[in-house]
Each structure stands twice: as structure tokens, then as C-alpha cells.
Amino acid sequence: MRLTVIGTGYVGTVHAACMADLGHEVLGVDIDAERIASLSAGRPPIHETGLEEILTRTMALGRLRFSSSLAEGAAFATTHFVCVGTPQRPDSKAADLRFVNAVVDGLAPHLRPGSLIVGKSTVPVGTAARLGRRLAATGTDCEVAWNPEFLREGSAVQDTMCPERLVVGVSSERADTVLRTVYGPMLQAGIPYFSTDPATAELVKVAANSFLATKISFINAMSEVCEAAGADASLLAGAVGADSRIGPQFLEPGLGFGGSCFPKDIRAFAARAEELGAGAAVAFLYEVDRINTRQRRRTVDLARRILGGTVADRHIGVLGAAFKPGSDDVRDSPALAVAQALRDGGAAVRVHDPEALDNARSAHPDLAYALDVPKACEDADLVLHLTAWPEYRHLDPADLATVTRQPLLLDARNVLDEPTWQAAGWTVHALGRAKAPATGLVRGEPS
Numbered sequence: 300m301r302l303t304v305i306g307t308g309y310v311g312t313v314h315a316a317c318m319a320d321l322g323h324e325v326l327g328v329d330i331d332a333e334r335i336a337s338l339s340a341g342r343p344p345i346h347e348t349g350l351e352e353i354l355t356r357t358m359a360l361g362r363l364r365f366s367s368s369l370a371e372g373a374a375f376a377t378t379h380f381v382c383v384g385t386p387q388r389p390d391s392k393a394a395d396l397r398f399v400n401a402v403v404d405g406l407a408p409h410l411r412p413g414s415l416i417v418g419k420s421t422v423p424v425g426t427a428a429r430l431g432r433r434l435a436a437t438g439t440d441c442e443v444a445w446n447p448e449f450l451r452e453g454s455a456v457q458d459t460m461c462p463e464r465l466v467v468g469v470s471s472e473r474a475d476t477v478l479r480t481v482y483g484p485m486l487q488a489g490i491p492y493f494s495t496d497p498a499t500a501e502l503v504k505v506a507a508n509s510f511l512a513t514k515i516s517f518i519n520a521m522s523e524v525c526e527a528a529g530a531d532a533s534l535l536a537g538a539v540g541a542d543s544r545i546g547p548q549f550l551e552p553g554l555g556f557g558g559s560c561f562p563k564d565i566r567a568f569a570a571r572a573e574e575l576g577a578g579a580a581v582a583f584l585y586e587v588d589r590i591n592t593r594q595r596r597r598t599v600d601l602a603r604r605i606l607g608g609t610v611a612d613r614h615i616g617v618l619g620a621a622f623k624p625g626s627d628d629v630r631d632s633p634a635l636a637v638a639q640a641l642r643d644g645g646a647a648v649r650v651h652d653p654e655a656l657d658n659a660r661s662a663h664p665d666l667a668y669a670l671d672v673p674k675a676c677e678d679a680d681l682v683l684h685l686t687a688w689p690e691y692r693h694l695d696p697a698d699l700a701t702v703t704r705q706p707l708l709l710d711a712r713n714v715l716d717e718p719t720w721q722a723a724g725w726t727v728h729a730l731g732r733a734k735a736p737a738t739g740l741v742r743g744e745p746s
């Protein structure tokens with residue numbers, strides 16, 4: 300089958316490559332000519348395990364190529380996946396749909412009769428219907444379906460080739476048949492396929508992300524209570540998550556979530572629900588967001604308390620810049636938000652990350668960076684563990700203690716082995732435990 304994939308960001312590049320790998324003939328389209336040139340040379344804009352290999356292989360087989368012309372895309376196929384970004388609007392919490400609208404408007408005059416537009420971007424419920432009306436107003440008789448994407452950064456290829464489920468929102472049997480053909484090999488492999496109306500499919504995506512974000516903020520709320528009550532949030536999470544109805548995933552107390560999806564998706568969902576008159580039903584998402592943001596402030600506050608009431612002129616070594624391990628993405632990174640706040644408070648902050656240093660440098664040019672952990676922690680009064688990269692779990696705390704000014708650790712991800720660090724002479728602090736130091740202490744929630 301011939302397909303176009305419009306937008307060659309995270310979702311689009313991976314989708315285009317994976318669809319070509321499934322055996323389809325794919326044209327990837329993007330208005331960014333530089334990106335198209337680099338993709339055409341086999342260089343993906345992002346690092347994802349296996350992606351470059353699939354690009355190279357499918358391009359060599361002639362099944363995948365790239366173009367910056369929407370008109371060429373419209374002529375190439377009758378099924379068009381839309382994978383452009385839907386960031387938060389600068390003036391509100393709602394999603395900015397200008398890129399999605401521009402794609403549909405750009406395609407409209409060139410579409411072949413009976414074409415199917417399939418949105419993959421995360422959008423406010425009702426978008427497919429609205430775009431359908433927009434197309435109809437131009438006299439174009441094409442269906443708009445929605446097929447949300449659930450891939451995670453760091454395992455994008457695996458998540459696309461072997462998803463836990465496929466969800467398609469369609470208005471006709473014809474569109475359903477087209478999508479069953481696109482995903483034929485996956486259906487044959489037994490991957491569950493949920494065929495719904497477009498509104499339900501759009502909602503599945505934001506509901507899933509909201510649930511996961513809520514789960515994270517739930518355990519972080521428990522972690523605040525643990526601190527106040529003298530209990531241990533990690534032990535609590537382990538015991539609560541052992542209930543198979545709850546499960547241990549996304550139940551790790553710590554610095555909380557970031558990235559390009561959860562924060563903006565829960566805000567956009569709450570804003571859309573308000574527009575629909577159902578705001579009260581998801582008002583709790585604002586609290587989920589607040590709990591999440593508070594974890595960053597609580598981490599900064601704890602660092603200040605550990606250092607005796609001020610971070611000014613203190614040296615702080617920061618482990619981690621990416622928004623999560625396994626990614627070089629620093630968009631809305633909790634680690635960098637904390638590092639920046641400490642820097643703004645007058646600390647000398649030096650950040651290490653195994654993958655994200657270049658992106659971190661561009662986003663936060665006034666922070667200092669180090670290519671290795673000992674360099675980041677040299678002369679540090681405090682070491683902060685902010686992104687749970689596996690390599691940090693294998694650090695030798697005794698070695699690290701020889702370069703720092705004092706062996707003080709704040710593990711804001713609650714994953715380093717406390718007894719090992721203590722045995723090497725470190726004093727270990729963490730969120731969600733009852734051990735906040737007494738110096739300069741304002742106990743409880745920061746304002």
C-alpha cells in the first residue's frame with residue numbers, strides 16, 4: 300500500500316520507517332527542507348534504537364523516501380498520516396492546532412477523491428470532526444480518522460512495531476478496512492485492534508496519558524505524606540504496587556514527570572473538558588499538575604535545607620539532564636528545572652548526562668556541564684541525582700567521595716542503593732523519607 304506520513308518529528312519519522320518496514324511504500328513529508336535533506340541521506344532527526352537501520356534498509360529497498368511538498372504527498376497516495384506537533388498554546392493551557400490545520404489546508408486542494416486523512420497527533424477531542432467539516436467546506440470529500448500513537452521515547456521502534464494495542468477512530472467501514480490493511484501484519488500477529496468512533500479514539504490517548512500522570516502524582520502525593528508522617532515512600536510504593544490491580548509501574552516516588560507529552564496533554568485535556576462543559580470531571584488533573592510541579596520545588600527546597608538554608612555560592616553536582624533515562628530529550632525536564640532553580644539561587648551547578656548534554660546546553664546555556672560524573676561532582680558540597688540513568692546506579696560511591704568537598708547526596712529519584720552509599724561514608728537524603736535535616740529547616744510543603 301502507498302502511504303504518506305506528514306510531519307517527520309518523533310512520531311512521524313518512526314511511523315514512516317516502521318510502515319515501510321511492514322512492506323508499505325511510504326513518502327515522508329515535512330516543510331523543513333533541511334530535515335528532509337538529512338532524512339534523505341539516511342540520518343534521522345532523533346536517536347532511537349533501531350531507527351537508523353530501518354531507515355537505511357527501507358530506503359535502499361526503495362520503499363521509503365522523503366519530500367517537502369504536500370502536493371507531491373497528496374498525489375502519491377490516498378492514505379495520509381498526520382504526525383505534526385500539537386504543543387501547548389503560549390497564551391493558554393489548550394493545545395495549539397495550527398500545524399494540524401496547516402497540513403489539512405495544504406493537502407485539501409491536491410487530495411485525490413476518496414482520500415483518507417488519519418491523524419496520529421495528540422489532539423483535543425472533536426478535532427477529527429472539525430477537520431472533516433473544514434475539508435467539506437472546501438468541497439473536498441475526504442474522511443478524517445484518528446489513530447492515536449502510544450510510543451514512548453527510548454523504545455519508539457519497538458512500541459510501533461509491537462504495540463500493546465491499536466486504536467482507530469473511523470466514521471466508515473471503508474476507513475476501517477483501509478486501516479486494517481495498513482496494520483495487517485500486526486493484526487495477524489494478534490495485536491488487539493480497537494475500532495471506535497473518532498471522538499473516542501482521540502479521548503483514549505489523553506485518557507491513557509492522564510491516567511499515567513495521575514499514577515505518578517498519586518505516589519508523589521503519598522511521598523509528601525510519608526515525609527510528614529515519618530514513613531518511607533519507596534517502601535510504601537513497593538507494597539502498594541504489589542497489588543496486581545495497582546501494579547508497580549509509574550508508581551516510583553520522586554521528582555515527577557516531564558517531557559513533551561504528559562505535562563501539556565493533561566493541561567490541554569482539562570482545558571478541552573472545560574470547553575465541553577465537563578471541566579469538573581477532570582479538574583483533578585490540575586491537582587496532578589500541581590503535585591508534579593511541587594516535586595521540583597520540594598527538591599530545590601530540600602537541597603537548600605541540606606546545605607544549611609542557602610545554596611548561594613555552594614557547589615552542586617547534578618546527575619542527569621534528560622527528562623527521563625534512555626532519552627536525550629530535555630523538553631520540560633524536571634532535572635534541568637531543578638538545576639536552573641539552584642543556579643538562580645546562586646549555586647555553582649555542574650550537570651552531567653550520558654546523552655542529553657548538547658540539548659541541555661542549548662536549552663540552559665548558563666548552566667555548567669561536565670562530560671563525566673567525577674568532573675560534575677568535583678568540589679561539590681552536594682550531589683543531586685535527578686534522572687535515573689542505569690549507569691548512575693553502578694557508580695562507585697567511595698571513588699566519588701574522593702572528588703567531592705563533602706559526601707552529601709540527594710537522591711531525588713529514590714533508586715540509588717542507600718546502604719552502599721552510606722557504607723562509603725555518604726549521608727543520603729531523598730524525597731519521601733523522614734530525614735530532612737534540621738538546619739535552616741522549614742518543614743512541610745514549600746509555598
Ligand code: UGA
Nearest residue numbers: 448449450451452515549550551555556557558560622623
Ligand atoms: C508518554 C507515554 O508513556 C506514551 O505512551 C505516549 O505515547 C507518549 O507519552 C506521548 O504522548 O507521546 P514518554 O513521554 O516518552 O511517553 O515517557 P514515559 O516513559 O511515559 O515517561 C514520562 C515521564 O514520567 C518521564 O519524565 C518519566 O521520568 C516520568 N515518570 C515515569 C515518573 O516520574 N515516575 C514514574 O514512575 C514513571
